Every structure is written in C-alpha cells, then in structure tokens.
Amino acid sequence: MIGVIINVITVIVGSLVGLLFKKGIPEKVSKAVMIGLGACTLYIGISGSLSGENVLILIASVVLGAIVGTLLNIDGAINKLAIKVEEKFKKDNANVSIAEGLITATLLFCVGSMTVTGSIQAGLTGDNSILITKATLDLVSSMMLASSLGVGVLMASVSVFVIQGGLVLLAGLISPVMSTGAINEMTCAGSLLIVMIGTNLMGITKIKVADFLPAIIFAPIIYNLVNLFI
Numbered sequence: 001m002i003g004v005i006i007n008v009i010t011v012i013v014g015s016l017v018g019l020l021f022k023k024g025i026p027e028k029v030s031k032a033v034m035i036g037l038g039a040c041t042l043y044i045g046i047s048g049s050l051s052g053e054n055v056l057i058l059i060a061s062v063v064l065g066a067i068v069g070t071l072l073n074i075d076g077a078i079n080k081l082a083i084k085v086e087e088k089f090k091k092d093n094a095n096v097s098i099a100e101g102l103i104t105a106t107l108l109f110c111v112g113s114m115t116v117t118g119s120i121q122a123g124l125t126g127d128n129s130i131l132i133t134k135a136t137l138d139l140v141s142s143m144m145l146a147s148s149l150g151v152g153v154l155m156a157s158v159s160v161f162v163i164q165g166g167l168v169l170l171a172g173l174i175s176p177v178m179s180t181g182a183i184n185e186m187t188c189a190g191s192l193l194i195v196m197i198g199t200n201l202m203g204i205t206k207i208k209v210a211d212f213l214p215a216i217i218f219a220p221i222i223y224n225l226v227n228l229f230i
Contacts, residue, residue: 001122001165001168002122002128003118003119003128003129003130003131003164003168004119004122004131004160004165005161006131006132006135007109007131007134007135007138007160007164008157008160009135010139010142011109011135011138011139011142011153011154011157012154012157013139013142014138014139014140014141014146015142015143015146015151015153015157016146016154017143017146018142018143018144018146018153019146019151019154021147022146022147022148022150030147030148033147033148034149034202035201035203037144037145037148037201038198038199038200038201038202039198040198041104041108041195041197041198041201042195042198042199042202043198044194044198045191045192045193045194045196045197045198047191048111048112048187048188048190048194049188049191049195050188051113051184051187051188052184052185052188053181053184054185054223054226057185057219057222057223058185058192058219060218061185061189061215061216061218061219062189062192062212062215064214064218065189065212065214065215065216065217065218066211066212066215068218069210069212069213069214069215070211072214073211074210074213074214075099075209075211078099078102078103078210081099082097082098082099082102082152097152098150098151098152100152100200101145101146101150101151101153102152102153102155102156102159103152103197103209103210104145104149104153104201105142105145105149105152105155105159106156106159106163107190107193107194107197108141108145108194109138109141109142109156109159109160110159110160110163110164111187111190111191111193111194111216112187112191113183113187114130114131114133115134115163115167116167116178116183116186117130118131118133118134119131119164119167119168119171120167120168120171120174120175122168123167123169123170123171123172124171124175131164138160142156177220177224178220179224181223182219182220183220185219185220186216186220186223188219189215189216189219190215190216190219193209193213193215193216196209196212197209
C-alpha cells in the first residue's frame with residue numbers, strides 16, 4: 001500500500017497548491033485555463049481510447065454502463081455529496097461545481113493501465129515503481145486541475161485511496177482476469193468518458209459523465225466473456 005499512500009499524498013499536496021494559486025487568478029484567466037484543460041483532457045481521452053481492440057466491446061460496455069448508471073442515478077448521488085461539501089466552500093468556489101472537479105479528477109487519476117497494472121504489481125510482488133511514477137504525474141495534474149476546478153479535485157484523493165487500495169488488496173483475485181487485452185478495453189472505455197469530460201470542460205456539452213462509470217467495469221467483463229467463445 002506504500003505506492004497508494006504516496007499517490008494519495010501527491011494528489012492532496014498538488015490540490016492544495018492549486019487551490020492556493022486559484023485565489024489569485026482572475027475569472028477570465030480561469031475560464032481560459034478551463035478551456036485549455038478541456039482541450040488537454042480531450043487529447044488524453046482520444047489517445048487512451050485508441051488502446052481498445054474491439055469497438056463492439058466498447059459499444060456494449062458504454063450502452064450497458066449508461067443503462068445501469070442512469071438507473072442507479074450515480075450522478076445524482078455524487079452531486080448530493082458535493083452539495084454538502086459545497087456549502088462549506090461556496091465563497092471560494094462560487095462558479096465551480098465540486099462534483100465536476102471530483103468526477104474529472106477521479107477519472108484522470110484512477111482510469112488507465114498504470115492504475116490497474118501498478119496496483120496489481122504492488123499487490124502481488126510489492127513493487128510500487130509504477131504507482132510512484134503515476135504519483136509524480138498526478139502531482140502536476142492535480143495542481144492544474146485544482147486551480148480551475150477547486151476543492152473537488154482534493155476530494156478525489158479519497159477515490160484514489162479507495163480504488164487503487166482496493167485493487168492492491170484484491171490483486172491476487174483479479175489478476176487472472178485482468179489480462180493486457182482486458183486492461184486495454186477498460187482503458188478504452190474509461191478514456192471515452194474522459195473525452196466526455198473534455199467537451200464538458202470546454203462548454204460544448206453538459207453530459208452526466210458519472211452515469212457512464214459502470215462502463216469501465218463492464219469492459220473487462222465483456223472482453224473475458226467474448227474470449228470464452230472464441
């Protein structure tokens with residue numbers, strides 16, 4: 001769990017630094033930064049989505065994920081949590097949605113091959129090198145995100161601890177089904193969600209991205225089911 005703890009600390013430190021810088025940034029500059037971050041997020045999402053090898057798996061994952069996520073109202077649940085926190089930080093984040101910051105940061109920090117492979121490697125062999133490398137990248141990313149998206153990015157440190165920590169503890173159980181192909185399909189589905197977030201940040205769309213989160217779970221499951229019949 002050392003790698004996970006280091007990653008959580010870097011997200012917290014980076015977010016706090018970003019929040020400090022945020023206070024001195026004019027609104028017009030903040031909006032410009034948001035558009036810039038949206039464009040960068042769009043690029044990250046498109047790049048990651050190319051890792052998928054079967055578009056039908058992606059389509060099935062997204063459709064099933066959207067159905068389950070909408071029925072469970074994941075976006076609504078996250079927003080209820082965010083509203084409680086937002087009441088305490090309303091003055092500092094008057095024009096920023098805490099839920100948006102939380103969801104954006106959680107996906108960027110917790111979706112991808114580095115998260116899965118790094119956590120499994122740490123859980124099985126005790127080698128935290130991949131997670132520590134990821135922590136360094138997240139330190140910079142959290143600074144940039146928090147300066148524009150506010151305290152929601154800081155809250156994402158909890159997501160990092162829960163998701164990566166859970167993967168480390170369950171490494172022995174999930175490693176047989178998390179092959180390179182399964183990880184690639186999961187990364188592809190998650191990256192498509194990141195594309196949605198990128199368009200949201202740029203003001204192009206207002207997609208409830210959280211409702212699509214189950215797609216990330218469906219992707220490796222469908223991949224393994226397909227391989228059973230091939």
